Amino acid sequence: MNVLVAGGTGFIGTNLCRELRDRGHDVTALAREPNPDSVPEGVATVVGDVSAYDSIVETVAAHDAVVNLVALSPLFEPPSGTSHEEVHLRGTENLIRAAEDGGVIRFVQMSNLSADPDSELAYFRTKGKAENVVRESDLEWTIFCPSVVFGEGDEFIGFTKLLTTPYVTALPGGGENPFQPIWVEDLAAMMADAVEDDRHVGKRYQIGGPEVLTMKQVTELAYEAEGRPVTVLPIPMAMAKLGGILAGPVPFVPFGPDQIRSLKIDNTVADNDVTAFGRTKDDLRTLEDYLGLSGSGSGSESSPSSHQSEAA
Numbered sequence: 370m371n372v373l374v375a376g377g378t379g380f381i382g383t384n385l386c387r388e389l390r391d392r393g394h395d396v397t398a399l400a401r402e403p404n405p406d407s408v409p410e411g412v413a414t415v416v417g418d419v420s421a422y423d424s425i426v427e428t429v430a431a432h433d434a435v436v437n438l439v440a441l442s443p444l445f446e447p448p449s450g451t452s453h454e455e456v457h458l459r460g461t462e463n464l465i466r467a468a469e470d471g472g473v474i475r476f477v478q479m480s481n482l483s484a485d486p487d488s489e490l491a492y493f494r495t496k497g498k499a500e501n502v503v504r505e506s507d508l509e510w511t512i513f514c515p516s517v518v519f520g521e522g523d524e525f526i527g528f529t530k531l532l533t534t535p536y537v538t539a540l541p542g543g544g545e546n547p548f549q550p551i552w553v554e555d556l557a558a559m560m561a562d563a564v565e566d567d568r569h570v571g572k573r574y575q576i577g578g579p580e581v582l583t584m585k586q587v588t589e590l591a592y593e594a595e596g597r598p599v600t601v602l603p604i605p606m607a608m609a610k611l612g613g614i615l616a617g618p619v620p621f622v623p624f625g626p627d628q629i630r631s632l633k634i635d636n637t638v639a640d641n642d643v644t645a646f647g648r649t650k651d652d653l654r655t656l657e658d659y660l661g662l663s664g665s666g667s668g669s670e671s672s673p674s675s676h677q678s679e680a681a
């Protein structure tokens with residue numbers, strides 16, 4: 370197949386492009402400033418901005434399948450000159466319109482576990498509205514809603530370290546908010562299945578990794594991997610929100626009130642749809658294994674193993 374991966378130069382995109390290429394597809398990564406050296410060998414790049422229809426229409430029409438991975442970072446305020454509406458919603462509308470007009474057959478949309486058209490948070494509201502645009506299209510669509518994704522080049526571990534310090538650190542609410550981190554290569558393989566296999570058409574998948582970890586546990590693991598212990602102290606959520614509101618409008622401090630609010634969200638799946646891809650939790654890579662900590666535990670009384678839950 371001829372597959373266009375919008376956002377194919379990003380963290381998940383490069384892994385998906387590699388997986389699709391390895392399966393024998395012709396793959397092109399679309400981005401505003403694609404660096405050919407940032408994509409796997411054999412993957413083509415093309416310039417396009419999903420929020421500008423004319424810049425993508427011809428490219429989209431030249432493909433059999435389109436994957437939409439374009440999004441703003443959920444961890445930071447949108448850069449000036451853009452918005453969640455523009456990138457998530459308008460961008461999806463443009464890709465869908467170009468795909469329908471151009472005779473594209475299959476469309477895979479990357480969304481989010483908390484996507485909801487009625488969410489008070491712009492990130493999740495526009496992701497939810499974008500899902501509706503995809504569902505209402507004439508295309509053979511599949512929607513993915515993963516928990517946080519880890520792997521080489523992720524924002525998740527880097528962001529955890531940005532928010533914290535080794536040895537002693539404070540986290541809103543003590544960092545008790547749960548995640549179900551999924552390894553990027555496990556996710557990319559499932560997305561490639563959705564591109565190829567009719568059985569995934571018309572499905573919305575909630576995808577989580579093999580274990581549930583709190584932000585506190587992820588912080589402990591991230592520093593343990595560097596040989597540095599950390600003690601997490603709680604900051605009351607109300608104080609963190611105030612800090613976020615104050616930091617929001619300050620230049621060079623991108624972490625705002627929406628990001629603080631999003632720290633309260635449960636990022637786990639009730640029924641893990643990895644089973645739709647013939648996988649169980651035992652087939653998926655754990656964060657400890659990725660960090661080189663397999664079998665060592667986190668070194669605290671709230672070790673990950675004591676908080677693990679069955680994911681599939």
Ligand SMILES: NC(=O)c1ccc[n+]([C@@H]2O[C@H](COP(=O)([O-])OP(=O)(O)OC[C@H]3O[C@@H](n4cnc5c(N)ncnc54)[C@H](OP(=O)(O)O)[C@@H]3O)[C@@H](O)[C@H]2O)c1
Nearest residue numbers: 376378379380381400401402418419438439440479517518
């Ligand atoms: N990473 C996670 O933990 C996670 C978890 C759940 C869901 N997701 C979803 O997965 C998708 C990919 O995430 P990621 O972490 O791989 O993101 P990423 O690394 O930030 O990549 C974003 C990609 O989108 C491109 N892009 C941004 N704005 C664009 C525009 N207006 N037009 C065309 N391309 C544009 C970027 O390239 P340029 O800047 O050069 O344009 C880049 O290729 C997103 O939809 C995200 O919401 C991610």
